[in-house]
Amino acid sequence: MNFAYRFRLNPTPSQQEQLAWTLDTCRQVRNHFLHRMNRVENPTYTSEQNRLPDLKERWTELQDINSKVLQMVVRRLYTDRSNLRKKKEKGHTVGQLKWKGKGDYYSFEYNQSGFELKKTSGQDRLYLNKIGDVPVVAHREFPDNAQVKGVVVKREPTGNWYASLQLETPDDPPKKPDELTETVGIDVGILNYATDTDGTAVESLDLSDERERLERAQRDLSRKEHGSNNWEEQRKTVSRRHADLKRKRRDFLHKLSNHYASEYDLVAVEDLDTKVLIELPGNSRNRAGAAWSMFLRMLEYKCEREGTYFVAVDPAGTTKECAACGAETDKPLWVREHSCPSCGFTADRDWNAAWNILSRGIKQLGVGCSETTPAETALPTETDSVSAKCVVETGSPEPPERAVPAASK
Numbered sequence: 001m002n003f004a005y006r007f008r009l010n011p012t013p014s015q016q017e018q019l020a021w022t023l024d025t026c027r028q029v030r031n032h033f034l035h036r037m038n039r040v041e042n043p044t045y046t047s048e049q050n051r052l053p054d055l056k057e058r059w060t061e062l063q064d065i066n067s068k069v070l071q072m073v074v075r076r077l078y079t080d081r082s083n084l085r086k087k088k089e090k091g092h093t094v095g096q097l098k099w100k101g102k103g104d105y106y107s108f109e110y111n112q113s114g115f116e117l118k119k120t121s122g123q124d125r126l127y128l129n130k131i132g133d134v135p136v137v138a139h140r141e142f143p144d145n146a147q148v149k150g151v152v153v154k155r156e157p158t159g160n161w162y163a164s165l166q167l168e169t170p171d172d173p174p175k176k177p178d179e180l181t182e183t184v185g186i187d188v189g190i191l192n193y194a195t196d197t198d199g200t201a202v203e204s205l206d207l208s209d210e211r212e213r214l215e216r217a218q219r220d221l222s223r224k225e226h227g228s229n230n231w232e233e234q235r236k237t238v239s240r241r242h243a244d245l246k247r248k249r250r251d252f253l254h255k256l257s258n259h260y261a262s263e264y265d266l267v268a269v270e271d272l273d274t275k276v277l278i279e280l281p282g283n284s285r286n287r288a289g290a291a292w293s294m295f296l297r298m299l300e301y302k303c304e305r306e307g308t309y310f311v312a313v314d315p316a317g318t319t320k321e322c323a324a325c326g327a328e329t330d331k332p333l334w335v336r337e338h339s340c341p342s343c344g345f346t347a348d349r350d351w352n353a354a355w356n357i358l359s360r361g362i363k364q365l366g367v368g369c370s371e372t373t374p375a376e377t378a379l380p381t382e383t384d385s386v387s388a389k390c391v392v393e394t395g396s397p398e399p400p401e402r403a404v405p406a407a408s409k
Contacts, residue, residue, distance in 0.1 A: 027105035185358025195350035268361025270315035
């Protein structure tokens with residue numbers, strides 16, 4: 001399995017200068033090969049990469065940069081061109097690769113060699129060839145048998161440096177069970193971020209204070225003279241406000257996705273087209289801020305890591321369909337309770353949708369499932385993965401019989 005650990009770097013002032021110089025020189029190398037790409041007929045990645053030794057003889061400063069780093073600059077450029085071509089073939093309107101100005105290039109990459117994570121004098125350090133031993137905050141241990149295949153060094157808009165270590169583990173994830181005893185369906189939304197079939201609703205993360213601080217910082221920035229020292233200081237303040245929002249949102253999503261991936265044998269979710277949902281009229285800001293696609297991506301790779309079945313089902317009709325009898329009932333968004341005119345079953349709107357999602361997921365997967373339904377759930381303790389303040393009890397009745405099919409293989 002391939003995944004990445006992101007660690008904070010604490011370089012010395014001289015190392016910061018060297019990192020910044022390396023980053024800017026990589027930007028210039030990219031622009032050089034982009035210029036050649038536009039002038040040479042059908043250039044290839046291999047032919048252009050083979051020009052690097054000759055370029056280093058004429059551009060002697062490049063000798064102070066690891067050769068793998070320069071190769072990855074060229075590879076990234078041609079990967080970007082390939083991605084644009086694929087989008088164009090699919091009918092998307094695409095532009096051209098643009099020239100990178102000063103400050104518009106944010107990362108460089110070591111591949112296969114030129115780096116090592118080690119402990120010196122009781123402190124974790126990341127050795128980067130041509131730069132030295134950079135102090136690093138290695139806040140967690142690597143999994144057993146994990147090998148570091150590459151390192152991406154990035155400078156955030158705040159000015160902080162981070163290293164993303166690309167790990168590869170030879171071991172397969174835990175074997176998936178033949179019979180599912182712990183299953184859950186999850187319906188995502190705005191009022192409650194997630195409602196599951198165990199009767200637990202996770203409230204949406206409240207970031208109103210962070211957004212207010214960001215808007216205030218942006219207003220202050222608009223009153224500064226562009227390019228002045230005061231403008232640059234305020235720009236960093238705006239970047240820190242953006243980083244606060246991003247960090248708190250990702251922390252919430254990591255904890256929530258880890259909870260579902262580690263506690264259940266099967267997780268069923270909706271296969272949402274979030275881009276279409278954001279473009280719908282209405283409160284698109286809340287839909288974009290919910291970061292549903294990020295949550296589903298996190299949940300998918302963590303389920304793979306934990307050996308949990310992950311199923312994304314067609315979301316059409318999950319809200320309208322009755323979880324007890326299957327009859328469809330139209331409900332406007334402001335109606336928060338499902339009441340079936342056919343069988344009389346009543347339940348929370350999102351809880352009913354979660355059971356429909358789980359039912360479709362089990363049918364789509366086609367594996368065995370325990371006939372016993374989960375017991376009624378109580379409020380999580382403070383030690384649970386999901387913060388107790390974000391969880392409320394819906395008071396849902398026992399799950400309908402139709403929601404969990406009989407065991408079958």
